[in-house]
Amino acid sequence: MKEGRYIYSVVSSAVESELGDVGIGESRVYLVPCGEIAAVVHSCVAEPYVTKDEEKAKEWVLEHSYVIDLATDRFGTLIPFSFGVIFIGDDDSVRFWLEENYDLLKEELEKVRGRSEYTVQIFCDEDLIKEKIVTSDPELLKLRDEIEKMPKGTAYIYQKKLGLKVKEELIKETNRLAGEFGVYIEELVDEVKIEKKVSWIPDKYKGMMMIAAFLCLVSDGNVDALGNLLDGIDKREGFSVRFSGPWAPFSFVQLKGT
Amino acid sequence: MALEVDEKNLKQGLLGLVVALVEVIQDLVERQAIRRIEGGSLDEDEIERLGKALIDLDEAIEKIKEDNDLEDVVNSVMGSLDDVAEDLLNKFLNPESWAEEVDEK
Numbered sequence: 506m507k508e509g510r511y512i513y514s515v516v517s518s519a520v521e522s523e524l525g526d527v528g529i530g531e532s533r534v535y536l537v538p539c540g541e542i543a544a545v546v547h548s549c550v551a552e553p554y555v556t557k558d559e560e561k562a563k564e565w566v567l568e569h570s571y572v573i574d575l576a577t578d579r580f581g582t583l584i585p586f587s588f589g590v591i592f593i594g595d596d597d598s599v600r601f602w603l604e605e606n607y608d609l610l611k612e613e614l615e616k617v618r619g620r621s622e623y624t625v626q627i628f629c630d631e632d633l634i635k636e637k638i639v640t641s642d643p644e645l646l647k648l649r650d651e652i653e654k655m656p657k658g659t660a661y662i663y664q665k666k667l668g669l670k671v672k673e674e675l676i677k678e679t680n681r682l683a684g685e686f687g688v689y690i691e692e693l694v695d696e697v698k699i700e701k702k703v704s705w706i707p708d709k710y711k712g713m714m715m716i717a718a719f720l721c722l723v724s725d726g727n728v729d730a731l732g733n734l735l736d737g738i739d740k741r742e743g744f745s746v747r748f749s750g751p752w753a754p755f756s757f758v759q760l761k762g763t
Numbered sequence: 764m765a766l767e768v769d770e771k772n773l774k775q776g777l778l779g780l781v782v783a784l785v786e787v788i789q790d791l792v793e794r795q796a797i798r799r800i801e802g803g804s805l806d807e808d809e810i811e812r813l814g815k816a817l818i819d820l821d822e823a824i825e826k827i828k829e830d831n832d833l834e835d836v837v838n839s840v841m842g843s844l845d846d847v848a849e850d851l852l853n854k855f856l857n858p859e860s861w862a863e864e865v866d867e868k
Contacts, residue, residue, distance in 0.1 A: 658814025659807070661821075666797045 509551030510537070510544075510592040510599050513572045514753070516580035517614050518543045524575055529554065529568045537596045539603035542610055545576050545583075551593040573753050582617045584610065584760070585753035606760075613758045620695060621751030623721045623728070625735060626703065627686055628713035629679065633743035638674045645670060683717035686738060693731045696722040698756055706747070713745060720756045779836030782827060783844070786837065789820060 511529065519541045524534040532547035556562050569588045576583055592598050603610065639645045645667065652663050691697050700718035723731055732748065739746040796813055799805050805813065828834055854861045 656811050656814075658811040658816075658818060661814040661818050662793070662796055662800065662810060665793045665817075666800075669794070669797070 507551040507593055508595050509549050510546040510594065510596065511549045511554075512586050512590050512592060512599070513545040513547075513569060514576050514586055515542055515544050515584040515603070515610050515614065516576055517541060517583075517618070518580050524572065524579070527568075527575060528572055529565050534572055537599045537603070539600050540607060540611075542603060542607070542614060544599045544603055545572065546592075546596075546599060548595075549591065551591055553591065554589055577753055582614075582620055583753060584613055584617070584758045585755050587755070609760075613760070617722065617754045617757060619726075620722050620724050620754065621728075622754040622756055623723050623731070623748065623750030623752070624700065625690060625717075625719045625721060625731075626700075626706065626710070626715060626747040627683070627717040627738060628710050628715050628745045628747070629682070630743040631675070631714040634678060634714075635671050635675055638671055638678060639667075642674070679714070679716040686717055687719065689734055690719060690721065690731070693727050693734060694721040694723045696757055710745060710747060722754055722757045723750075775831065775833065775836055778827075778831055779833045780840055782824060782833055783837045783840035785824060786841070787844070789817075789824065792820075793817060 511532070513528070513534065516536070518536055519538055520536070520543075521538055522536050524536075524545070526533050528534040528547040532549065534545060534547050536543040537546055554565055556565075566588050573583070573585050592602065639649060648663065648667050648670075652660050652667065655663060687697070698720045700720050703715065703718050706715070721731070728751075735746045735748045738744055796817065800810055828837060
C-alpha cells in the first residue's frame with residue numbers, strides 16, 4: 506500500500522502544529538508548513554475514501570467540514586479542499602506541491618483574508634407578484650373580467666392565454682428584481698457569483714419562487730451591512746431571504762493549474 | 764454496473780415519462796389554439812368545442828396522474844427537461860461558457 510496524505514485545506518501559518526485527533530475516523534490532523542503557508546493533512550494510505558454506507562459517507566463529510574471549521578477558527582480564512590483529495594506520498598510530497606504552487610496559493614490566501622463566503626437566496630410569493638401584474642395592467646384586468654362571462658370551453662383557452670401572458674411578465678419582473686437586488690448586493694461584497702445549481706433549500710421556502718441565488722465573498726466588516734440590506738428585502742411584502750454563512754470560500758478560490 | 768430494477772418503480776417511471784411528454788404536447792396544442800384564435804380563423808362555436816376538448820384532455824391526464832400517484836415523477840421529469848432545455852439554450856446563446864466548461868473537463 507502506498508503512503509498518502511489526505512488534505513483538508515491550505516492555511517496561513519509558518520509553523521508546524523497539530524489540531525489533534527479530529528480528522529476523518531479520528532485521524533491525527535497536523536500542518537505541513539512551507540514558508541508562510543501550510544497544508545492541513547492527515548496521514549493515510551493512498552486509497553480513495555469509498556463506502557456504500559450512506560451514513561458513513563455523511564459522517565466522513567461532516568468530519569471533513571469540522572476540520573475546515575476548526576482550522577478557520579485557528580488560522581483565519583483558508584483555502585478549503587473538497588472531500589476526498591489525497592496526495593500520493595509523504596509530507597515531503599505535500600511540501601513539494603506547496604513549493605511548486607507557492608505564489609498562487611499565497612495570492613489566493615491573500616484574496617480571502619478577512620473574508621468569508623455567504624449564500625444569499627431570494628424567494629418571492631409567485632401568486633402575489635402575478636396578482637400585482639394583472640391588477641397593474643388594464644388589458645390583462647379586462648381579459649380576466651371577460652373570462653368570467655365566457656362559456657366553459659372558451660374560458661379555458663382564454664385562461665391559458667392569460668396565464669401565458671402573466672408568466673411572461675412574471676419572468677421579466679423577477680429578472681428585473683434579481684438585477685436590482687444584485688446591484689445593491691454587489692456594492693457590499695468583494696465578489697459575487699450566481700449560484701447555478703441550488704441543490705437544497707429548507708422546507709420553509711418550498712412553494713416559493715426563487716428569483717435569485719448569489720454566492721458572495723464578503724469582508725468581515727461588511728457582513729452586518731449586508732445583513733441589514735437583506736433584512737430590508739425580507740421585510741418587503743411577498744419576499745423572503747435566506748442568508749447563510751460564514752462558509753469557507755469554496756466558490757472563490759481558484760486552484761486551476763496546481 | 765448492475766441495475767436494480769424494481770417493477771413498481773419502473774412502471775411509475777415509464778408512465779411518468781409518457782405523461783410528462785403528453786403534457787408537453789398538451790402545452791403546444793394549447794398555444795397553437797391560442798394562435799389560431801388570435802389569427803381569427805376560428806368561429807365562436809369552434810373555439811368552444813376546441814376548449815372543451817382541451818378540458819377533456821386535461822382532466823384525463825390529471826386522472827391518470829392521480830390514479831398512479833405520478834405527480835412527483837412527472838414534476839421531476841419536467842424539471843429535468845427544463846434543465847436540459849436551459850442548458851442547451853445557454854450553450855447556443857453563450858458559446859463562451861460552453862468553451863469554459865470543456866476547458867474545465
